[in-house]
Amino acid sequence: MSIIVKNLSFTYSAKTPYEKKALDNINLEINDGDFLGIIGHTGSGKSTFIQHINGLIKPQEGEIEIFDIKLSSARRPKADLRALRSQVGMVFQYPEYQLFADTVEKDVAFGPKNLGLSSEEVADRVRHAIEMVGLDYEMVKDRAPFELSGGQKRRVAIAGIIAMQPKVLILDEPTAGLDPFGKEQILNLIKYLKTHCSPTIVVISHDIDEITRFANRIVVFNDSKIVYDEPMQQLFKHSRQLQDMGLDIPRAVKIANSLRYRGIELSEDIVTAEDLLREIIDKYNQKHGTELDKDGCVFDMYDFSQKWLTSEERAALEGRTLEQKPQAKKQRSSKSKTLREKTVKTKTVKKVNTKEKFEGSEK
């Protein structure tokens, strides 16, 4: 058990007109080796929560135990924050905004130097960290961090944290503001760090499709409270409730829910596109007696949605309203037409919107 949080509460600007409750009686245990995803709205308390774990905010109520370091509202004994920060690394949102030194090498060295390590040890760690984030040490070490591209800057900033070799790494929206390519690189980096640097990783993200790619456990924050804390495969049983909170669910879960509503039986633990693909191929093999495997067919999400979903569902999936015309002309195979006719019948009986369908699919 690496991190234990008990009855943690926190209020900003207490006893003023700007008073705002950010955390309300939070209880959570983060285990060694967890790959924890945290989702929630802006202002749901998730950022405040992770700042507590790094000792950046003193708890007002409740207590936190991290590798035998105890944090509480009590003044004494004073917690050893330096020891804590060498165990728990924290990458803030837009970490490139914290770069300050005139060379990349000096900036990455800032953290380990503050830990009071010997200069050889610091140099060693710096080189290691820069290489770990996928940059060429010899090429970047003497360059000013401000000359680098956005994605590179972010990687330098992350290197600055992992040079401290924390056992737990916390990342707040690590891919915010990057292009798809940069996002992909950072996500792969995080996966790599899990096995090679910090065995326990906590990631905050808005993008549910992104978080489901690596998390094994997801915690949902809403209104300063933890509402769900479940293994990833189990979380999307609550699709309806999550959507009611205004949180997104993975595309694959959306599609699976639509298919289930249409009477196609699918296993409960579909979360990623790969899960869904595997499941569909299995079904196809069962029905037709073939032996296709995942690599043997190309799954085209667009083609799929054109063939198998109603216009409303497509609109919901693509994030536009019904009035807006889809970009490509509809092409329907004869096979899907027969399937469509079946669904049209049920649609005329009860005109329901997509949300209610999901409710139906859950039962």
Next chain:
Amino acid sequence: MRDITFGQYYPVKSFIHGIDARVKIIMTLLFMISVFFIVSYTTFVFMFLALTIIIAISRVPYKIVLKSIKGILFLLIFTAIINIFFTSSGNVVIPIKLGKLVINITDQGINFAIKMALRFTLLVLGSSILTLTTTPTELTDALEFLLKPLTYIKIPVHDLAIIMSIALRFIPGLMEETDKIMMAQKARGANIDSGNFFKKIKAMLPVLIPLFVSAFRRADELADALDARCYNASSKRTKMKVFRIQATDIVALLSFILLTVFIFLDKYLVGSLFSAPDLGGLEVQGLDVCIYNLFRCITG
């Protein structure tokens, strides 16, 4: 970092909040000027009473208004000490001899120090009531209006007002940014809060450099955004909120004019009617003398 009260708006609804910002600025100016003309202790007491009532009407908690004094407490004590030690006129109360150096503390010095401290306190309290009850936007708008006559001598008042309102608008953002960067560097083990003065300054560099970078970036972005919307400060612009003077504004203004008149009368007229009695060290002037005489009449 976030607990700087001076100039922070306190969002409640009250009569004082509702007064036209231009009128409030004029009232504050009148108040500030008249504070320097207060001579008698009685008027000081009266002014403090008046402020107490105004704060009560404004519905801003006393604690928050009093916080503004905390910032100038050092200045207050410092000037008081200077005044006590370096006023040489008047009767010597405590003579201090340090070798050849002779410093005499006189009754006039003490009186002057007390009155100066009281004046400072009144000034700070008065101006923080203005900023606590008026939003920064209202303030700059009102200032722009009041300074309009200066455009005739080629001073770009509107530009200045825009600069001021942008500066004010940036403050909360920069404070938040500072907080964030400080946290980020603390997470990297930076020791910002401890050490001596020079160590602290050196430790602030990892915070200041990113802060400047982000401030310049924000300024660039804002300039681009203004350009993109064809903003041009020199053309004639209309206001979204048009100021209109109401009857209550006039009442408020009149009461402050009366207050000023009262203070001037106290200084230049009342005191000269009676001769000042000798009350040891206490220096009495103006209304103090009246009250002293009244008191003498009653007790016989």
